[in-house]
Amino acid sequence: MRGELIDRAHDDYDRARQLYNGMVDKRPYLIARCANAADVISAVDYGRENDLLIAVRGGGHNGPGLGSCDGGLLIDLSAMNGVRVDPARRTVRAESGCTQGDVDHACHPFGLAVPAGIVSTTGIGGLTLGGGHGYLSRQHGLTIDNLIEADVVLADGSFVTASETQHAELFWGLRGGGGNFGVVTSFRYRAHPVGTVHAGPLFWDLADAREVIRWYRDFLPQAPEELCAFLGLKTVPSTEPFPPEIWGRKICALICCYNGPADEAEAAMRPIRTELPTPILDGVTDMPFPALQSLFDPLLPSGLQWYWKGDFVRELPDGAIDTHIEHAAKAPSELSLMHLYPIDGAVHRVGRDESAWHYRDATWSMVIAGIDPDPAGATALTDWARGYWEDVHPYSMGGAYVNFMMNEGQERIRATYGDNYDRLVEVKRTYDPTNLFRVNQNITP
Structure with missing residues (x-):
């Protein structure tokens, strides 16, 4: 890995495992602070091959603390925070460890913004995969309505790009289905004029x-x-x-x-x-x-x-x-x-x-x-x-x-997805049939 591996003996362990919600205290076996997509692939492979519970953290704002786990592998994306704005096409490529503030800061000099949430310290990964709503939603839709494509590391360690034309069912599921299907390493969004x-x-x-x-x-x-x-x-x-x-x-x-x-x-x-x-x-x-x-x-x-x-x-x-x-x-x-x-x-x-x-x-x-x-x-x-x-x-x-949502059980998850739940199960069976990614509001395959 180019990034840092942090175990329980590391001087930075207690700081590195902290989550936004102080009510949640989790102690992972190992924290993989990834520097790039290759590191994410290595971490997913290591977790799968060693039968470790895997959690993925971007901004760490998840209410019930699903950005970490006890005794397993925490894939920490926070160091992956690059943003590239294409002002001519009005698109933004953001790595999945970015906060909303990172994206806002990069877009504002060009008079652009990506529809997102209302707190700048929120990670874009969880926000996007859950749907994403905020000040621009009435005018420009949810964050997922402005998602063009996502790069994803799957449970088998393979790397794919999901869009309307590639892995279209995966792309459908990523837009609101949470972290059930893989580890997103970057997002590409449409941006809109906002100054x-x-x-x-x-x-x-x-x-x-x-x-x-x-x-x-x-x-x-x-x-x-x-x-x-x-x-x-x-x-x-x-x-x-x-x-x-x-x-x-x-x-x-x-x-x-x-x-x-x-x-x-x-x-x-x-x-x-x-x-x-x-x-x-x-x-x-x-x-x-x-x-x-x-x-x-x-x-x-x-x-x-x-x-x-x-x-x-x-x-x-x-x-x-x-x-x-x-x-x-x-x-x-x-x-x-x-x-x-x-x-x-x-x-x-x-x-x-x-x-x-x-x-x-x-x-x-x-x-x-x-x-x-x-x-x-x-x-x-x-x-x-x-x-x-x-x-x-x-x-x-x-x-x-x-x-x-907090940890509210499977019936509540079904109610949240309504008629889309069964289709999400099929996407899960295709892309994560063993439920490697289950520290989330889980879609059970």
Whole structure:
């Protein structure tokens, strides 16, 4: 290997095995910090030949810690973080160890961006393979809708490129099917014109939440696709840059991003400012897109305690709204939250059988996350998130964004893929019949 092998006796072992979720502590037998695709092939071969459990880590943000394992081989892709932008073709080649911030940084000088998530420290590998949604989804679709091809190391150690014309069934499965089929070493994406956006947060006191959410459910589906606004029920963190007079207040928030003609930005935002109560904070302004992408990074460093649950949501009836507000008022920490991410617009223009992502008719992807730096609060976070989810789940569509799932069992995985599940099983049988890659939301062959 050109990269580094780290065993339990290595001075860097404890740092190298850390995951984003501080609630998860795993101790792999060996960490292969790969430098290139050849290293990945060597690592996969070694793991297979020695009958080791194999986990693959890019950014390490996976909630239940599926980017590592106990006693097995961790294939660490974080050193594979090269990005090449082709501004003429508006395409981006990114190695699978890149974070979203790496890709944003490389694309921004060319006035381009790849549709992805909302936290810049997220690894593009897991985000892409799970689907990928964020500020540009309404306008340009999911991350997988902008994936052109992927280079993949398969369970037998072979290396293939998957696209619409090569290994097309594998390419279909990679777009939403997670890490079930191999180790992706690089992705090639379509990029879109994105430079300065009119964006930022607006906060209302939780007392206004019912009015804000009812308005939002009617406004969003008919809003221009250049405007994304995700809804959050949160607590204002007691830290800068927030004004001290609102620290600790329970709030309803809209985090907005308008990516259209600059002279139309104010008009696009006008309904939010004229049809709703006056917010207690209005942080919407012009900013470079990478600044928006990294806006919340300081609040969410690695090592916090996390427990999350998700669902796809089509409608927000009054009963659901009341249930959300009831549980948001009981949030056990300042960082705990509920977000509704819009996935309509361009996402709806792709058929549910065109990729592994089944819920093409959902309006929102919901996540409930209990978050706190103190390990002593882990039980309270978990209980709050589970109880909240159990009460709002009856208003959902049944499945969830795979990247917002914990270890929830096979029935839940089936619900997430719906009618696409059986086809995913066939792809798994073709490309990983022995289930070598099973540290994931597993499709059992």
